[in-house]
Amino acid sequence: MRLLLVVLYVLILPGLAHAAPKADLWPDWQAHDPSSTQVIDHGAWQDILDRYVTVIAPGETVFDYETARREAHAQVAGYVDAMSMLAVSNLNRDQQFAYWVNLYNALTVKVVLDHYPVESIRDIDISPGLFSSGPWGKKLITVEGRTLSLDDIEHRILRPIWRDPRIHYVVNCASIGCPALAPEAYEADKLEAQLDQAARGFINHPRAVTQAEDGAFVLSSLYDWYRDDFGKSDADFIDHLAQFAGAKLMAILGDARELDVANYEYDWALNQLSVD
Incomplete structure (x- = not known):
């Protein structure tokens, strides 16, 4: 039986590792306040990006995980913790979008820092399930009493609510093949320009x-x-x-x-x- 499981793991895992979850809306996360004027401060995340993101070419960046783990691990964790304390359902849609994208990217960086050094984010094999790979299915944060994974943020909130293909260009999976981790935090009053810039950067790069x-x-x-x-x-x-x-x-x-x-x-x- 053990040998059979190993064989199945070797044969099936590669396909599952590349399978994309479908956009599956969790209706509770549709709650928002169109009249809200609350502005979320992403300055702590911007400080991290300023210090550890290097732009290699248009649409291509790298992150200095080695230095950030020594100098700013607690700061990244602090930003994630601060975001988890917010009542996101009280925000307007643009503030929510910036919130979820910045949180996704910061949470991804935190996961890598938590397990660094690694050669690939897929080596951080903490998702539940025998054939799971990487960290995307692991519940990593609690927001408004609900525990969320990276997959939940991307596929149950961002994609089904906003239905914008440019989402794929702004959520970063800490990989060279992924659209770049932007050197600027996403801000509600700049979203259209930032989304277009991310799309242009990736689409015109040879890896696209x-x-x-x-x-x-x-x-x-x-x-x-x-x-x-x-x-x-x-x-x-x-x-x-x-x-x-x-x-x-x-x-x-x-x-x-x-x-x-x-x-x-x-x-x-x-x-x-x-x-x-």
Whole structure:
């Protein structure tokens, strides 16, 4: 029996590790106050980003986990704890969106710092379930009396409430293949510009879209896992890319209405600052 379980683990785990949860709304989290003028201060998170995020290229950043673990582990934990004490249901929608995205990203950094050094966030194997991988299913925080995982924040709150494909460009999974951890905290009064900037940064980076010699496309696995969020048809998906594409990518896309996809790729290595 033990041998059978091991064989199943080896055969099934890779597929499960890449399976994307569906957007499944938890209705309680729809509560909000449109008239609220309360502004959440994300200054502590901004201070962390200022000190430990390095911009490598447009749409590409790294985080200095090694130094942050020594200097700012408690500060990251303190910000997460402070956010957990807020009554998020009393906020307006834009404040809520900024709250959840910043909390998701800070919680991801905290999880990595809690277990650092690791080569990949998938090595932090704390999610429940025999075939689970990584930290995404682990209940990590309590907000308004409800315990939440990273998966809960992304797939039960952010995606189903806002239904905006740009969400995928602003939640960071601490991996090189992931859209960049933004060097600026998300703010309610800047959301549209920040969301567009995140989308442009990722879409125009080679890890999102490249073209093979035979003309077929190599896409980020993000566009495989969450394809419906970006458009059910090839034409819809191309329109999404074109909305944020620069001149180089537009030249590649041309007037295509269908995509010949050669492969999907994703680099799960930790998005850490290299130390020579």
